[in-house]
Amino acid sequence: MNKHAIYHKPKSNFCYPYDKNIIHIRLRTAKEDVEKVILVYGDKYEWNKNKKIEMKYSSYDKLFDYYMISVKPFNRRLAYYFIMESKKKLFYYTEWGILDNHPDQNEIHNHFFEYPYINDSDIHVVPEWVKDAVFYQIFPERFYNGDTSNDPKKINQWGELPKRNDFFGGDLKGIIDRLDYIKDLGINAIYFTPIFESDSNHKYNIKDYKKIDPHFGNLDILKELVEKCHQYGIKVILDAVFNHSGSDFKPFLDVIKNGKNSPYYNWFYIHKWPIKTNPPNYETFSFVAKMPKLNTTNPEVKKYLLDVVKYWMEEVNIDGWRLDVADEIDHNFWREFRKAVKSIKKDAYIVGEIWHNSLPWLMGDQFDAVMNYPFRTACLKFFAYKNIDEETFKKMINQTLFRNTQQVNEVMFNLLDSHDTSRFINRSNKDIKRLILASVFQMTFIGTPCVYYGTEIGLEGEDDPDCRRTMEWNEEKWNKNLHNHYKNLIKLKKEHISLRRGNFKWINDLKNIIGFIRETDNEKILVLINNHENKKNVSISINHHKCIDLINNQKIDVLNKKLKISLPEYGFKIILIRKNDNKIF
Template sequence: MFKEAIYHRPKDNYAYAYDEQTIHIRVRTKRDDIQSADLIYGDPYEWKDGKWISASTPMKKTGSTALFDYWSIAIEPKFKRLRYGFELKSETDTLIYAERGFFSSIPNDDVGNFFCFPFIHADDVFKAPSWIKDTIWYQIFPERFANGDSTLNPENTLPWGSANPTPTNFFGGDFSGVIQNLDYLVKFGISGIYFTPIFKAHSNHKYDTIDYMEIDPQFGTKETFKELVEECHKHGIKVMLDAVFNHSGYFFEKFQDVLENGEKSAYKEWFHIHEFPIITEPLPNYDTFAFTPYMPKLNTAHPDVKEYLLEVGRYWVREFNIDGWRLDVANEVDHNFWREFRTEIKTLNPEVYILGEIWHDALPWLQGDQFDAVMSYPVTNALLSYFANDSIKASEFMKQITESLHSYSMNVNEAAFHLLDSHDTPRILTTCNGDKNKLKLLYVFHLSFIGSPCIYYGDEIGMDGGMDPDCRKCMIWDTKEQDHALFTHIQTLILLRKQHKAFGGHGTFQFIEANDEHNYISYTKTYEDETIFFVLNPTNSEVTVSLPLHVTGKKIINIYTNEEFSAEASVLQVTLPPYGFSILKW
């Protein structure tokens, strides 16, 4: 048995309180190294004849990566506390793994040998908003969605869609345009809108904030925004805003004061300035986002900066009843600031969703004291590699998804924000090289995975575009230029997600097969007594896939096509055309 690969640590993603009664426990072992894992557990205060009283129960192998197997179990300790270890069995060996190392038999003469979960405290349970599992997001880049009030157009506004987007051109998108098209979003099935920044700024993307307390006049007024939020809520749509707290814009009043007054400025400590006088070329002598001189980095550890930004967060929740904050460049802001931000926002409304933009492993931000979720780019990368780029096989895709799922608690996975593209990436159709069969298959997985999926505006009608700024084209409203078949396909998947709890954010995800020979995958989503079986074929060849034997004799419904059949011994298979899929319920 390869001891070096065996790993567990309490009170993180390997052992955590899922709810106020349940502890989820995992242990990691070398891939294919052991045949079974049992949890040895008991109350730390229950003894008899000088021996700690323990029980044993089998764990389930919940996934494998290239290097490791993961074993998991949910346990409900009677008194909300637990001491525990693991009995690991290979073909030739049995080991007890506990906090003090490895043992040949259960060391129940000293409970200190075992891992400890001291107590399930309600305040320690990771709690995301109750509504997030049922939310399908739609990301809107406000300048490019719809022009509903031409009187707000900035100077030199171009006719809608008349030119390719650049970093400096404007087309006049605004809040009125969103309000006028809410029926479109309702028809599509959207239940949340994520807006990129809406505050006063110099650019068309608004990530260079001038005033965090004011709406950019090209979008409308605070009254218009309040109307927008109210109309969204009437239609069952949540509203999430984008907060840029890592850096301000060059024309932010406080930074302008520093430029004007130098070392005498009352705001010089609001930023990370290396020396005076300030220069911007060849490189700025102050910290910035990347090396961008017009985005000076804010000193979020400074008390005045902290209070200013915390009030920004509170103000838009308190006065406009927004439902979420997406936090730009969240990994470059100090953890203490985010802890205070969460406390302030959740005190106002515990149901506000706090989402961080982090492109890498984000466990330090997802301990329940900072964010509810991050943008799940590692999952995105796996999806694009397998479905869009054909650069990995089915087994590697399964390994990458498994690794992502086991990097966090189930609470975190259930609240995750999943995306295929955004204003920062090429559009998904372009990544698929224009192949809409691949795109349709991608959406089957995207909308049936756990967490909360997001659709970038216009993807549902077949818009394309390369890297920024090409991915920020004007929304196509001419119905003759929209792909209605693609719209209907995604709309149908959204409806299935709403009709079947197992299909969407409530269902437990489990891979069934990752077949490298034919490069297909199958998986199930389960909620209570409902199981939905998915088979996806991202290849240009027909494949035949066997169904699980336990469905023999059951009535099976393809819930996408509404076809029914009985699973007799002779038909325990489904045949998929190139880029085909089946969604089966029994």
């Protein structure tokens, strides 16, 4: 047995409370190296009542296999170790490593792994509504111009290709005017990029954190927008830019003027005074002089920003925050941020902008989820570039799942493109079929999908600033098939609880096909995706006889316990399997 590959760690994504009664236990082994894993668990104070249970083979990636089990601990306490069988030999995995012989019973208490106690405050409780949400990301300056009286002095004609510092006049009134479109698409949650006062089109260099940018509207317009969204059953989250401010932020202007005599000098990371901008002699976001980095370890800065959070949540009744450059801000700030947010609205959604493995932020004391760029990377490689096969894609997706706890995966912010990336359609060589298949996976996979405005009609765009084109409102220029496809997918997701809250499981014995199951106690849905330019025939053993093609709303016959499906080139099927007898697969 490859002992070097064995890994487990309590109080991590390998051992965590899912709720007040259940703990999830995971174990990693070398791929195809272990035949069986037994978990031995009990209460450390009553170890004589311990139990044994076989762990389920759960997943795999390029190098490792993963086992998982849910257990109900005795008295909310859990002591445990593992027994592994490899090549007909038993090994014992304890806190002291891998043993060839069972630990001496007199010394067993020194060998346990432990989750000492499930304290309620240590449980990562995620907002339930997010599991049912389909988000729509809006870059307000480019969505719709509803009020020409607040336009910047110089704006481009709507539809022109954008340059970095262009303005087009999009505003909050424009979003209100187009809420019927958003509702008709099936959207029930919106994420707005920043809307606070700033001299840029993107508003990530904020001048005043408590003022709506005048080119977007005012407080009353925002209140009207949020209220109408709520009337439509649409949640709203705003963008919090707390890593840095704008260079015209009043405290920074005071530092420019007064240097160390400024009461705000330690609000920033100043290397030397007087202030210089080329290159900046102070810390910034990505060397951008107009974005001086805030010192969030400073109690005054922390108090100011948390007051901003309280102001907007109480004044406008928003439903959560997306956090810009979240990984460059100290963890203690985010812990206090979470407490402040959840004290105002318990089910508020907190999603961070982090592009890589984010576990340190996702253990329940900081964020609920992050923007799932690793998910996007896997989808790009498989659907857009077509430079990996089905098996590699599954391994990449499995890696993203095992990086996080189950409750995080259930509300992960899954995206294909955003204001910071080129459009998925452009990465797909403008092949709509590839976007369609990627969207099928996005909408049926575990987690919370987000559609970047215009993706649903085929809006194109290369890297920033081209990915921030104006929304196309001339329906004659839409890809109507794509638009209808998105509407139908979102409708299916809303109608079928298994596509929102069901367990996720691959069907691993399909060749050159992606297949997986989403399942609840009362519903099971099979998803099949053919990412090839030739037809694929699929035969799946099944004990049920009632199956429905949800896209075409047609019954599929099951003959001799075989479900036989013909998938067209770049085709997919979403099949409802009626649960009327034994389990399948």
